[in-house]
Amino acid sequence: EPEVTQTPSHQVTQMGQEVILRCVPISNHLYFYWYRQILGQKVEFLVSFYNNEISEKSEIFDDQFSVERPDGSNFTLKIRSTKLEDSAMYFCASSRSGNTIYFGEGSWLTVV
Amino acid sequence: GENVEQHPSTLSVQEGDSAVIKCTYSDSASNYFPWYKQELGKRPQLIIDIRSNVGEKKDQRIAVTLNKTAKHFSLHITETQPEDSAVYFCAASIRAAGNKLTFGGGTRVLVKP
Numbered sequence: 425e426p427e428v429t430q431t432p433s434h435q436v437t438q439m440g441q442e443v444i445l446r447c448v449p450i451s452n453h454l455y456f457y458w459y460r461q462i463l464g465q466k467v468e469f470l471v472s473f474y475n476n477e478i479s480e481k482s483e484i485f486d487d488q489f490s491v492e493r494p495d496g497s498n499f500t501l502k503i504r505s506t507k508l509e510d511s512a513m514y515f516c517a518s519s520r521s522g523n524t525i526y527f528g529e530g531s532w533l534t535v536v
Numbered sequence: 537g538e539n540v541e542q543h544p545s546t547l548s549v550q551e552g553d554s555a556v557i558k559c560t561y562s563d564s565a566s567n568y569f570p571w572y573k574q575e576l577g578k579r580p581q582l583i584i585d586i587r588s589n590v591g592e593k594k595d596q597r598i599a600v601t602l603n604k605t606a607k608h609f610s611l612h613i614t615e616t617q618p619e620d621s622a623v624y625f626c627a628a629s630i631r632a633a634g635n636k637l638t639f640g641g642g643t644r645v646l647v648k649p
Contacts, residue, residue, distance in 0.1 A: 457636070467572075467580060467625060469636040480636055515579065523568060523631055527579040 426450045428528035430516050436534045437506055445501045445531045447516030456499045457517040457525065458491065460484070467515065473499065474522070506535045538563040540628050542640030550648055555613040557643045559626035562607065566638075568631035569602060569609045574623045574642075583624075584611070587631060616647045 429448045437443050449456050458470040471481040473491055488504045499518075503510055516528040539562040549555050561569075567588035572580035586593045586600045586609065593600050597616075602609040613620055623644050627637040 459637075466641045467627075467637075467639045469638065472636055482636075522635060524570070524582065524585065525637060526582065527572075529579045 428516055428518050428526055430514075430528040430531050432531055433529065434532045434534070436536060439508060439535055440505050443503045443506055443533060445503075445514050445516070445533070447499045447501070447528055448497050449499055449516065449518030450520075450526060451497070453518035453520045453526075455479075455519040455522045455525075456491075456493070457519075458501045459515045459517060459527070460512040461515065461530075462512045470501075470514075503533075506533075508535050511535045538566055538628055538638040540626060540638050540640040542626050542643055544643060545641065546644045546646070548646045548648060549616050551616060551618060553616055555611075555616055555620070555645055555647075557611045557624055557626070557645075558608060559610070559628075559640045560606075560608040561628040561638075563628070563630070564604075564607065565630050566628040568629045568635075569600070570627050570629075570637070571598075571600060571611050572625045572627065572639075574625060576622075580625060613645075616645075618647050618649050621645055621647045 431446045456473040459467050461467045471485045472479045490502045492500050513530040515530045517525045519525045542559045570585035573583045574580045597614045599612045623642045625642045626640040629635045629637045
């Protein structure tokens with residue numbers, strides 16, 4: 425069964441550094457998402473992406489965040505200047521039709 | 537925006553018993569309600585979903601019910617097994633192109649052998 429894949433699985437970064445999290449959505453999916461989950465808390469929506477542009481973003485997704493689909497398969501989340509409170513599990517997700525959403529295994533980001 | 541409340545936050549049941557998790561939502565436009573199971577350190581995995589044009593859906597030991605008037609939906613797990621132990625999240629969205637999921641706070645289920 426096709427899966428959403430993410431890299432890296434775990435990254436430790438210094439506060440203020442830039443981080444890029446990478447995702448390969450399921451191949452015939454058209455809608456892409458980033459969610460995050462702070463340890464022990466619920467999953468929170470960050471951004472959705474369709475037809476090469478952001479379709480919706482949350483208040484968490486401020487100017488330090490950006491997303492890109494640089495080619496036909498990858499979908500990236502960039503955090504420009506990381507803060508301690510950015511430490512979380514970041515989940516990429518994709519959907520064929522915008523309904524059923526499938527999640528990747530997550531990238532655990534630790535900012536020190 | 538949408539707000540989803542989930543109860544209880546923790547649930548301990550004896551193996552073989554049933555478990556029920558309840559969620560309420562605030563946006564009457566929401567019409568798609570998935571349930572995800574998340575094991576420790578793993579991805580949320582879709583286990584069942586329901587759309588607002590049906591009141592109940594069942595898949596083996598798992599069932600979901602929806603009351604649109606009251607804006608609540610529930611997950612029922614029968615004949616629980618130790619491998620059902622996980623965190624379960626309900627979510628709501630408007631079933632339109634690309635719409636986001638709003639998650640509940642999660643229920644940690646422990647099935648005691």
